[in-house]
Amino acid sequence: MQIRITNSLTRQKEPLRTLVPGKLSLYVCGVTVYDFSHVGHARVYIVFDVVQRTARRMGLDVTYVRNFTDVDDKIIARANQNGETTDALTTRMIAAFHEDMDRLDCERPQVEPRVTTHMPEIVAMIEQIIARGHGYVVPGEVQADGSIAQDVYFDVRTFPPYGALSGRSQDDNADGASERVQHDARKHSQADFALWKSAKPGEPFWNSPWGNGRPGWHIECSAMACKHLGETFDVHCGGKDLVFPHHENEIAQARAANGQEFARQWMHNGFVTIDSEKMSKSLGNFFTIRDVLARFHPQVLRYFLLTAHYTHPLNFSDRSLEEAQKRVLAIYEKLAAAEALLTARGMASGGQMDEPELELVENARGELQDALCDDFNTPRALAALSEPIAALSLALDKPKAAGALDVIAQVRAFLHEASGWLGLFQHPPTTVVEAIVAQARDRLFPPGSEALANVERLLVERQEARAAKDWKRADEARDALTQVGAEVRDGPQGTTWRPRLTDEA
């Protein structure tokens, strides 16, 4: 089966093309490490994690590269504000990013290059751009010793294909740029962008043919992609906000430097929105991944972010997270029940079934694979799990019915297989269920709240009524608990309660 993708360059769905048969080279723009990552970042890296998982499972040998921008204006400003070095800040933020990605089950890329360790490659690419007539040097900042360091700009007018990815004309860019950026008389065209910036006092800098300075933002990705994947590689990915100017500039730089094609296909994911506005740090309407994971399980956030097709926007709200939680909890509870039942029957591994594969499992597997190969249609892939889960549910209700154990074992094995594609449902089920319930309890019945005090009062009342064999009063207390969203469970270890989180009793 052929994987199909939406190529931003052609604006069409088309087959994924690999330069070398059986191998896929993938570059995804990474984060600027000055702060914790937000839910918009989580979506980008979960989306492209599913892309690389799918490609691998379809037999491709994937080289996945994702960079860290570890020198930049925002990093310098934040480090100064914190009174720490940029190194200390970026090291801490890279560790935090890895922690977030691990919790969200995003597999690590093979290469995670950092700007600060790729200065020779960046300088060499800028030199090539200048040598081929696409870059020019102008006087920049005065240095401590009185010398004047130089800035280097990309000359957009020397590169006619500029604008092909974003669909903008060069005049649009010049106009757009003049609104945002102060007119700079040193530039040939206002659409020109910095390849190298001379050092300002107090900034980290590197030595270069143009004096002390640091790279502009865009050049790093051109240089690091070419170094780790070659001058021409398969797919370049990122959030939609990077199409212009970042990706447009990446193409211009790499092609101007070496005359090769650069990325052959491009993929971009849609925004996470809040009230239809893009979630971003600059708009101040963002939630960090940490904020969300303090309240919802990572599997819930991952599931939610896969409920929309990656090219579409996705609206973020507590309500949609609660919906995702309901689904994730219900599936993990069934997996927990399946595991308990199969363990009790000595069939824990589920591997000793001689029965032929169930048709519904075979169909669901085909549908899951079709959905993901069809431009990574995750909503369709998640829907493909519905029928097997419904069958599992029925079998768990009547485990003594003919064939029930077979259904339980086969659906459980199928969900385990699906987890490899989606990064969902692979964790020990009881642990996930307990974690989701504990978080939901803290969220809905916070410690010290009136809501919690009320539940505790009703539980005592029910206990007392039962002790007095006053069944009517006990039932009334139970109904009152249900009314406030608390579900009471009587077990051998006594009575427990939890928030009512699923539609099923």
Ligand SMILES: [Zn+2]
């Ligand atoms: Zn980039």
